[in-house]
Amino acid sequence: MAYLLIGKLYFMEKFIKLTSSVVPLPIENVDTDQIIPARFLKATDKNGFGDNLFADWRYNKDGSPKADFVLNNATFSGSILVAGKNFGSGSSREHAAWAIDGYGFKVVVSSFFADIFQNNALNNGVLPVVVSADFLAEIFATVNADPKATLTINLEEQTVTNNSTGKSETFVINAYKKECLLNGLDDIDYLLSKKTLIEQFEKSIK
């Protein structure tokens, strides 16, 4: 988690550039109820959600793995999840970001993300990377042909590269969030540093 000091160091060391094979999930409109179903939201801490990531797609009723789901297919692995457009729609539950992070994904690539999920991911050091629909289709095709194919995500340069085809795209992230991710800072640190401004604002609206 981005909150923990060790988490921050890990992030700073590992994240500036990441090369990994990917897990493809070519489904559109994956909502946060699929990412982590509501019945798993009863916890009071952030641990263990990775075990139930995509629980209803991943496990049978008796808890055994569903053979046809990609997380249960040893052919695919890596710390980059590649998903269809409009990933993370629906509920604002940050548990979805905790589940993705907890499972070990550091990056989610899609052609489109829901707003709240995108914020939640960034607040947990998981990087949402938006690519064009064409590039997304190319990545899916590459991974289908070669499950060991890798992507390289370079946060500093804001580029995502398909290492099999050499195709690369730049992705957008606002300068503030990029600095936060590169330096392991979070929004609360920033807001706490603005306490005087907040108190002045409150006086001005009274």
Added chain:
Amino acid sequence: MKTLFDKIWDAHVVSSVENGPTQLYIDRHFCHEVTSPQAFNGLRARGLKVFRPEKTTLTADHNTPTINQDQPVKDPISKNQLDTFAKNAVEFNLPLYFPLGHIKNGVVHIIGPENGFTHPGATIVCGDSHTSTHGAFGAIAFGIGTSEVEMVLATQCVLQTRPKTMRITFNGKFGKGVNAKDLALYMISKLTTGGATGYFVEYAGEAIRNLSMEERMTVCNLSIEMGARGGLIAPDQTTFDYVKGREFAPKGEEWDTKLAYWKTLKTDEGAAFDKELTFDAADIQPMITYGTNPGMGMGITDSIPTLDQVDEAGRISFQKSLEYMGFEAGEKLEGKAIDYVFLGSCTNGRIEDFRAFTAFVKGKKKAENVIAWLVPGSWMVEKQIREEGLYDILTEAGFALRQPGCSACLAMNDDKVPAGKYAVSTSNRNFEGRQGPGARTILAGPLVAAAAAISGKITDPRA
């Protein structure tokens, strides 16, 4: 020239981060038991207090039973979450805490407005995506994650990127048997679940103006289902009449000052939106959904699209969705047998929803094979159901009333629809497993739900 959204947003900017988000001051924070414990843990870890305790309203609603609320909660994990919520309210000295059984307890987006916590011109957040509900009062209201809940508790601010603005105008009048839920499902079916992502929507036009406060809440509530950060409606006499006199509404001189300000809260003539859409209210018929997201909706007499009507990239998801629902492309759903009916949630758990449902079932009998869960949005709604005599009519028609909470909308408690069963639900999401693993949800308004509860089938309430 400014839009309504711009006016409220600009009045709450504390600072702007260079090349980054805006630091926005929050007037009202709503808090529930499921998305807050980790935020309080964060405060403890940093040794922080809650900055403005009187600006946070807390109610337990998501993970609560809808029967026997006077008894200890049976599920130990749920009980722990509720106990943690109570402990946090005490430890952080939060005075506006409404636990299970409290007269002000209920679904967060229902108790907020009904107690007068929701005001025009305010910024409102909650760790819940349906916070968009409060936009009905002409407020900027949106859902946030738990990290942001912690930010609000610690500083009464969040960092947000300014969204784009969209205006959706509904001209004309509704036809018979059509209500706010149908309007919203119609709109989402046109825009799709991601069609308003990145936007804050203002709803306008004759059909919106004519809506009651509660109907406006239903429309704004569903803004998130097309991806919008929120939706809002300019306040007018309907809004002021609703707010006036409620316990936490401004009073006396403060009321007069606020009212004068609230009356300025409208989009200036000629102000530009990033996107404008217009619909005709007369085109809307009672709506149902056929798939596994709220954008997969159609008129109750229509047929599910055929495969060639769907974008190529979306076909896998479309087919997966129909397979889950047990429906065929091109099929009509009218007359299909259903198993469950759910009336409730922050979308349709208010008194007007119960009035509409009750008016339809009055003098009729619930279909024997249908299990109906009627869940008031709050204890105040429950009280009103009894006082207005709706309870007696519902009982006579074979319906029972449950106790307030989010209930089968997200099925965190025992109100779960079994795998493979069909539920006509007035809630907001028909996602896979939303109402229980394997449950099949058909979203609709209270009238379609009432018609289904009586006939045991998907039925046009106008027939």
